[in-house]
Amino acid sequence: KVTLQSQKEYPPDMQSKDKFLIQSTRVAASTDMDEIPPDTFNKEADKVIEEMKLKVVYTLPSGSSDDSGVTSSANRSFKQGGDDLSMLKNASIEEIQTIQRLKDERDNNLQQNQQMQRELDMLRRRRSRKGDAGFSLTFAAFAGIIGLLVGLLMSLIFSSPPATA
Template identity: 40%
Template sequence: MSTGELLGINLQELQFPYLLFSKLVQQADNYVAFKVKTTNPKKYCVRPNTGVVLPASTGNVIVTMQAQKEAPPDMQCKDKFLLQSVAASPGTAAKDITPEMFNKESGNHVEECKLRVVYIAPPQPPSPVQEGSEEGSSSTASVSDNGSLNASEFTSARSRISKLAEEKNAAIQQNKSLQQELELLRRKDRKAHNGIPLVYVILVG
C-alpha cells in the first residue's frame, strides 16, 4: 500500500487486462481533493478521475482498460498513472475542483503517487484430455495423474459393464416370467370362484 500525508492507495501497480478497483484511504483530518492522470488517456477509462475524500473516510476509483485489437509484444507496457492529492477547504465538493488546485507553481502542496501498468496474461485453457488406447492395442499406459484409466483397465471395465448388462436382462426376463405365472394363477382363482360348488351339485342330484 502506498501512503502519503494526505491519501493512501491500496496498490503499488495497476494490473490489467480487465477492470481495476482501487480504494483511496483518507490519511488526513481535512478534506482532500484528488485527480488521476495517465500517459495514455485514450486507452483507459477512470471513474471518477477527480473527486473529494472526506475526513476519516475512503473513496473508490475504477480504472478500465479499453478493448485492444491485439496483445502487446512480450506483454510489456510503458503506461503510467499519476494520483495527485491536495488539501481542500471544508465543504469542498467534486464540482468545486479546478486545475489550479493541483498547480505546484501557485505554491500549493500537491502530493503525488505514481503507478505503473502491468499486463497480466489471460489464464491458459486446460490441456485436452488424451484419449486412451483402443481395445486390442499393444501399447500399455499407466494411470495418469488425473486418475484416468489406462487401456487394460478400460477393457476390464467394459467387460464388467457388459456382464452387468447381461445379468440385468436376465433379471428382467425372470421378472416377466413370474408376472405371467402370477397372472395365470389369478385367472384360475377367478374361475374357481365363479363355478358352481361341488357340494351343491351333489345335493341337487
Template identity: 50%
Template sequence: MTGATTNQLISVSPEELKFQFEPEKQSCCDLKVTNNTDQYVAFKVKTTSPKKYFVRPNTGIVHPGDSCFIRVTLQAQKDYPPDMQCKDKFLLQSTIVNSDADDLPPDTFNRDSGRNVEECKLRVVYASPHSSLGHSENAFSQSSDVNSSQALQRARDERDAVLRQTQQLQQELEMLKRRRNRRSDAGFSVKFALVVGLIGLMAGFLFKLLMSSPSTE
C-alpha cells in the first residue's frame, strides 16, 4: 500500500512500513511527514521493537506547510520470520510547538501536561525479494507475450496485404488477356473481311471479263 495516513496536524506516507527482507542484510524504508497546519509541529517516532530498527531522525520539528523524511532501517536479522509475518508496530506522535528550537522539552509529548498529542500507528510488512523478482519476471513475460502477439499480428496483416495485391495483379492480368484476345479477334475479323472483299472484287472482275469477251463460235 502506498497511501497516506492523514491527521489534523500531519500526513504520513506511506501508511505502512514495507521492508525487503533478506537474512544478514539491512533494509530501509522512508516515511514522508507533512505539516498540514500553519504552525510548527513536533514529531516523535516510537516502536515496539527498538533493538531491531534504527530511526533517523526519531524526533524533530516540521515547519508550517513543510515536509520532512524519516528513514527507518531494519537491522540485519539471522533468519526469516515464520511465514514472513511481522507483529512490530510504529507510533508517530505529533503536537504543536511554539518554535523550531533544536531541543524539545521532555514533556513535549506528555498529554498530562495538557498538550494535544496526535498519534499515527503504522504496521510493518516484510516482503521477500524473490517475490519481487518473480513479479518482475512475470511482468517481463507478459510484456514479451504482448510483443510477440503484436509481431505475429503485423506479420499476418502483411501476409494478407501481399495476398490481396497478388489477387489484384492476377485479376488485372486476366483482364489484359481478355482485352488482348478481343483485340486479336477484331483484327482477324477485319483482315478476313478485307480478304473476302478482295476475293469478291477479283471474282466480279473476272466474271465481267468473261461476259464481255467475244464468242469464238
C-alpha cells in the first residue's frame, strides 16, 4: 500500500493518470535488500524480469466522509517465477476488470454527454441567429395597421367637404 501526500486540488473526476512500474526478478537467497546491485533489472538473455504496471486509484480514508486525504492503493501481488497465479489483496481479477470496464464506460458516457452539450449549444446559437434575421410577422402586422390608419386620416383630411343642397 502506498500513501501519497494529500493534494491541494483533487482531479474533478477523481481519476489519476499516474502509474507505477513494478519489476521483479530472482536473486540469490543470501542477497540483502540493501546490497542489490544496480544492474539487477537490466534485461539480459539469461534473466527473467517480470513487469507489471499499476494505475493510481484515489480512495477516501476508511471511516472518513470528507476529502481530508487521498490514498493510492497498489494492492496487487504479482506472479514471481513459479509462484501461483496473480492475486489481489481484496479483489479478484474479474472484479478489477469489471471496475475498469465500468470506469471506461463512464468516461465514454461523460465524453458523449459533453459532445451532445456542445452540439445543443451550437443548435441554440443557430436558432437564435435565425430568429433575428428579417422582420417578424408581428412587426409587419403592426406596420400595416399604422399604414391603414395614416391612409384613413389622410383621406379624411384631404377629402372634399360634403356638398350641401
